[in-house]
Amino acid sequence: MQPENSELYRFLAQNGIGSYGFPANSEFPVVQSFSSSSTYYPLEMSGVTTETTPQDRALAALKNHKEAEKRRRERINSHLNKLRSLLPCNSKTDKASLLAKVVQRVKELKQQALEITELETLPSETDEITVLSCDYSCDGRLIFKASLCCEDRSDLLTELIEILKSLHLKTLKAEMATLGGRIRNVLIVAADKDHSIESVHFLQNALKSLLERSNSSDRSKRRRVLDHKIIVQ
Amino acid sequence: MQPENSELYRFLAQNGIGSYGFPANSEFPVVQSFSSSSTYYPLEMSGVTTETTPQDRALAALKNHKEAEKRRRERINSHLNKLRSLLPCNSKTDKASLLAKVVQRVKELKQQALEITELETLPSETDEITVLSCDYSCDGRLIFKASLCCEDRSDLLTELIEILKSLHLKTLKAEMATLGGRIRNVLIVAADKDHSIESVHFLQNALKSLLERSNSSDRSKRRRVLDHKIIVQ
DNA sequence: GTATACACGTGAAGC
DNA sequence: TGCTTCACGTGTATA
Numbered sequence: 001m002q003p004e005n006s007e008l009y010r011f012l013a014q015n016g017i018g019s020y021g022f023p024a025n026s027e028f029p030v031v032q033s034f035s036s037s038s039t040y041y042p043l044e045m046s047g048v049t050t051e052t053t054p055q056d057r058a059l060a061a062l063k064n065h066k067e068a069e070k071r072r073r074e075r076i077n078s079h080l081n082k083l084r085s086l087l088p089c090n091s092k093t094d095k096a097s098l099l100a101k102v103v104q105r106v107k108e109l110k111q112q113a114l115e116i117t118e119l120e121t122l123p124s125e126t127d128e129i130t131v132l133s134c135d136y137s138c139d140g141r142l143i144f145k146a147s148l149c150c151e152d153r154s155d156l157l158t159e160l161i162e163i164l165k166s167l168h169l170k171t172l173k174a175e176m177a178t179l180g181g182r183i184r185n186v187l188i189v190a191a192d193k194d195h196s197i198e199s200v201h202f203l204q205n206a207l208k209s210l211l212e213r214s215n216s217s218d219r220s221k222r223r224r225v226l227d228h229k230i231i232v233q
Numbered sequence: 234m235q236p237e238n239s240e241l242y243r244f245l246a247q248n249g250i251g252s253y254g255f256p257a258n259s260e261f262p263v264v265q266s267f268s269s270s271s272t273y274y275p276l277e278m279s280g281v282t283t284e285t286t287p288q289d290r291a292l293a294a295l296k297n298h299k300e301a302e303k304r305r306r307e308r309i310n311s312h313l314n315k316l317r318s319l320l321p322c323n324s325k326t327d328k329a330s331l332l333a334k335v336v337q338r339v340k341e342l343k344q345q346a347l348e349i350t351e352l353e354t355l356p357s358e359t360d361e362i363t364v365l366s367c368d369y370s371c372d373g374r375l376i377f378k379a380s381l382c383c384e385d386r387s388d389l390l391t392e393l394i395e396i397l398k399s400l401h402l403k404t405l406k407a408e409m410a411t412l413g414g415r416i417r418n419v420l421i422v423a424a425d426k427d428h429s430i431e432s433v434h435f436l437q438n439a440l441k442s443l444l445e446r447s448n449s450s451d452r453s454k455r456r457r458v459l460d461h462k463i464i465v466q
Numbered sequence: 467g468t469a470t471a472c473a474c475g476t477g478a479a480g481c
Numbered sequence: 482t483g484c485t486t487c488a489c490g491t492g493t494a495t496a
């Protein structure tokens with residue numbers, strides 16, 4: 001037996017409808033039956049037409065509300081059941097434990113996905129900066145993929161590292177390749193927990209200034225074979 | 234304002250305690266205040282001692298229940314919030330949508346994990362069968378990793394494929410390597426949706442008979458260099 | 467008997 | 482307004 005003890009029910013009962021107000025302590029038996037039959041006897045028996053009285057509309061709203069809430073619960077539970085079938089657990093695992101397992105599994109899978117990520121790092125002939133917000137790390141921090149391609153110079157890496165340090169970005173994975181005097185760095189970095197998506201722009205601007213400094217130093221365009229490809233993990 | 238409209242409350246009110254039964258239509262105001270103060274005035278005022286009466290215990294149980302339910306909700310919601318931080322969605326995403334995203338993401342990650350799985354397939358010198366239930370595929374089917382290592386023979390693969398077909402197992406990934414007349418097959422197979430964990434044993438037995446047939450055919454132990462390594466995906 | 471988990475109907479808040 | 486989402490207290494079943 002479910003509650004059905006709405007304030008509305010009580011209001012309707014206490015104020016009565018025509019001569020059909022319920023006697024005190026009646027426990028509103030007719031209203032109790034309303035929920036299953038969706039017929040509200042007192043109103044009909046008192047000769048009230050099917051035109052919408054305030055009570056009618058309020059009761060209809062309550063019924064709507066009740067059904068919508070049921071649909072919402074079913075939607076949520078159906079997703080939970082899908083998750084159950086995706087994890088090694090039976091159908092009797094309780095919701096909280098199930099969700100704990102899901103959290104754990106998502107973390108593992110994300111870590112695994114990160115570990116096998118292959119970055120394409122051959123340098124191109126045009127300068128290039130890309131900073132993309134890819135995802136969230138297994139501990140919930142924002143993850144960026146940053147790529148920088150420009151003329152190589154001896155202090156580039158040092159400066160790059162300084163930039164990352166100053167922006168509190170932790171390098172999860174890095175690949176570097178040089179070819180014909182040009183260099184491409186591709187980094188997977190994690191932002192601090194309090195960082196927002198806006199950190200993308202800070203990093204982008206910092207890399208832009210790095211690139212401009214590279215270009216201001218005069219260098220003849222050289223072309224060589226592949227010098228180096230370094231993978232740091 | 235929350236319900237607090239327990240049947241118990243109504244029972245206590247209607248049956249009254251000593252001379253403190255509530256008048257009809259009183260809306261039980263004292264009981265309403267109980268939930269926040271956890272003091273039940275009518276009992277104390279009627280001179281009932283602190284010894285546990287049935288009413289006392291029932292009310293205490295109700296309070297316990299209420300608090301336990303609150304803890305349960307908090308547990309579930311805390312996991313949901315962890316999931317929110319693991320996915321690209323803000324804190325205002327509603328539960329159902331969040332869970333839909335989680336389902337989607339888990340499927341993607343599992344698919345990705347499967348694609349990069351490296352199987353170790355060099356044959357050993359001892360015969361060997363292993364069938365492990367690893368996980369559930371992105372569409373919720375059981376996944377097995379099956380490994381078979383034995384003397385090679387021309388019709389082995391055909392028979393293996395027949396076994397898989399008869400057990401309604403779908404091969405997601407397979408690696409095969411032969412060395413010195415011996416062969417190792419490692420398979421990642423998905424069972425039908427209605428299959429239980431017991432299918433492991435069917436597969437295990439089928440492979441066992443396959444191995445026995447290999448051994449009954451007389452062959453001198455040959456030793457050669459690596460013949461072949463095939464990867465099917 | 468106590469503890470735990472779930473579905474339900476409801477009031478409140480946001481849009 | 483009406484519609485949607487959430488937290489809550491409750492009844493009930495299971496262990």
